[in-house]
Amino acid sequence: MERDRRIYLCVKSLLNISMDLKDDFNEYSDMILFIADRIADKMQREIQNDVEKFGIHENGKIHDMTVYEQKIYDKDDKIEREIDEAIEEARMELNQVEENV
């Protein structure tokens, strides 16, 4: 439960950051989604380390963007490959299912 509470607090902080950004949200949305993705991967400890290291503070300011941008590109490439693989695998498997029952 402690772990989930930390995840919850991270999400809450992210929402606060998003709300603070308001009109600038689109510019930073990839970065926020990246962090949200980390949370979904239950890597909240790593996020907390990054927050301390790169300066994403609770007041919503994001200081060092380049590190996160590189991580986004690296991660995106891996995710893109998995998406294509998932679609192809599911397509091939379900191609064999007869629709007549």
Place this chain on the structure above:
Amino acid sequence: MKTFQFQLVITEKCNLNCSYCYMNKRPKEMTKEVFHKHYEILPNLMKLHGADNYVAAYFGGEPLINWELIEYSVPIFMRDEKCSSIFIATNGLALGPERQEFLRKNNVSLSISFDGLWNDINRPLKNGLPSVETYLNLKSILNMRNCKVMVGPIRNNITMVENYKWFRDVFGIKSPDFTIIRDDIWSDKDVEIFKTELKDLTDENIKLIKEGNETLIGWYGLYFLDTYYGRKFGKRKHGCFAGNSGLGFMPDGKIYPCARFGSENFHILYDTIKEIEYKKSINLFFNPKIFDPSTYEKCNTCKLKVICNAGCTFSQLQNGLKVEKEECVPIDNVCKLLKLLYSETGRLIEEVQNTNTFKKIVRNLLRS
């Protein structure tokens, strides 16, 4: 290590009278004392089932009727590091703003059962009156995003597409979680009607994706993931949690494979009040022919063998008893429905596989 489903049936009472409900609505509510009896035995049961964490899942009846026990027990789960999440399956009718705030603060997730336009006939109020109007009145205070829609053979001349459009246009729910009722209630004619309506629903979803809407009705996502993970990693070793990766803890202190077994008093496993273990039934649920669909004889020749998780363990056990077997036997017409759903999921993928919108949807599915 796996996650154990601590399914707490805190009351069998309900404020609705659903046509397909399998609970017997006995009037007993779980007390704090019984809750503690269940909570004390939980670590031993988790160990027995090879789990190192658990989900606390409130179930009913309508669990919100026993709100006092929810308020009492949620803080206990919050303090328990072995509790990975808390969940309530509810019809949402008794979710006022204060209760929603309590649940939000404690990170309790909700699954709201609501059948949309079918609710009037399938889920009337306890006094028999239609219930859709009640939900329309609650629309502004209820977050219906995690909405579960049970699809059965009776749809009072409102098709799946019509109901889906109503969810989308009236409630703003783009991707409701349509789920089939996996009981032996579908006639051959019902399956044919389902087939026709499902094709129309798939066409509607394909159209929306092609128009750039990130919308995927629940079951297409589920069968997409089951197919991909089944093919890549092999399907999971159990069909549903009943008796294997979770148990149903009843208001009277008895424990069964799940709530449905409990309500029917079928295969009691433990009595925490009298401190009795029912070894024959306990052993039965460690038999793969009960919990693992990959061992079901009927599935051997099915093309979905490596991806499909079959139906409800309770229904399949009952079906087995019809042919004098104490093992799960999948129900013919439920198998037909599952084949149609997998087939239509395949058709949807074929149609939209190259669109960016579908890739975004898959990205979210893989993330979920």
